[in-house]
Amino acid sequence: MSNDNVNSESIKSCIILCGGKSSRMGQDKGSMIIQDKPMIKHILTTLNHQITEAIIVLNDSERIVKYGKFINPQDYTYKITFVEDKVKNKGPMPGIMTGLEQVNSNYALILPCDSPYVSKNYVNTIFKEIDNNYQAIVPYHDSENKLKTSEPLHSIYNKNIIPEIEDLISNDVLHIKGLIEKIDAKFVLIDNKKIEKKEFRNLNRPQDI
Numbered sequence: 001m002s003n004d005n006v007n008s009e010s011i012k013s014c015i016i017l018c019g020g021k022s023s024r025m026g027q028d029k030g031s032m033i034i035q036d037k038p039m040i041k042h043i044l045t046t047l048n049h050q051i052t053e054a055i056i057v058l059n060d061s062e063r064i065v066k067y068g069k070f071i072n073p074q075d076y077t078y079k080i081t082f083v084e085d086k087v088k089n090k091g092p093m094p095g096i097m098t099g100l101e102q103v104n105s106n107y108a109l110i111l112p113c114d115s116p117y118v119s120k121n122y123v124n125t126i127f128k129e130i131d132n133n134y135q136a137i138v139p140y141h142d143s144e145n146k147l148k149t150s151e152p153l154h155s156i157y158n159k160n161i162i163p164e165i166e167d168l169i170s171n172d173v174l175h176i177k178g179l180i181e182k183i184d185a186k187f188v189l190i191d192n193k194k195i196e197k198k199e200f201r202n203l204n205r206p207q208d209i
Contacts, residue, residue: 012051012127013108015099016043017092017153018067019059019085030113031066038070042116044080050123051109053079055102057095059088091174092153097165100157107137112153114202122199126156126188134186135161139195146187151200152176 018030018040030040040056047054054076058064064082073080083102087094096110107130111118129137137156141149153176161183168179190197 011053011103011105013103013105014047014051014054014123015096015103015108015110016040016054016056016113017095017099017110018063018113019057019088019092019095028063028066031070034116039116040067040113041071043111043113043118044071044076046118046120047123048077050120050127051078053081053104055099055108056080056082057085057099058082059085087169090169091176093165093174093176093179094169096157096176097162097169100159100162100165103159106160107156107158109156110153112202115154115200117201118154118199119196122154122195125194126154129186129188130156131186133184134158135183136180136185137188138180138185139188139190139200141190141197143189147177147180150177150180150187151190152180154200155180 031038033039034042044054056067056071058067061084064084067082071080081102083098085095086098086101092112099110100108109123109126126137126139131137135158139151139154140146141151161179164182165179168174168182188195190200
């Protein structure tokens with residue numbers, strides 16, 4: 001068995017995107033206090049015993065210092081690495097690329113820092129859907145239009161799509177559903193049984209809290 005196969009089976013990686021401007025919220029979302037703790041810590045706690053490593057992508061070194069002050073890696077069962085987004089102010093696509101370049105496995109689950117309702121069940125379920133015949137595992141809401149109703153920021157991607165992302169960014173194509181169109185994606189229905197719709201609720205504006 002090759003090392004690649006060992007890695008893909010034994011290491012579970014997650015990339016948490018915290019590089020956004022949070023313009024609608026008016027403040028940095030990941031560090032916002034929700035139910036007595038920073039929003040990102042809800043996600044980090046959920047990931048305990050579910051993953052091997054988490055890459056937290058932040059948009060500058062100052063924010064890395066800020067997050068390092070309230071995130072104690074010893075509180076978690078997995079390794080935490082902070083990295084700076086390679087391409088600034090271009091949305092989540094560069095953050096996915098930056099994270100994929102850092103992971104030690106072939107696949108990584110993407111989660112945004114403003115989705116505190118993701119459950120252990122979702123993380124466990126979506127990792128079980130990994131199939132080496134596909135470059136992405138993408139949950140979706142409506143069978144009539146899988147791509148349009150997909151959740152690309154709660155999906156799993158293979159690091160072999162990095163060249164595709166680089167190409168799209170160089171052409172200023174930053175819509176993640178455009179990326180999904182170009183790669184081999186396995187779509188998984190959000191059926192409110194195996195995967196619940198509430199998992200995908202995110203907090204963009206003050207009134208969402």
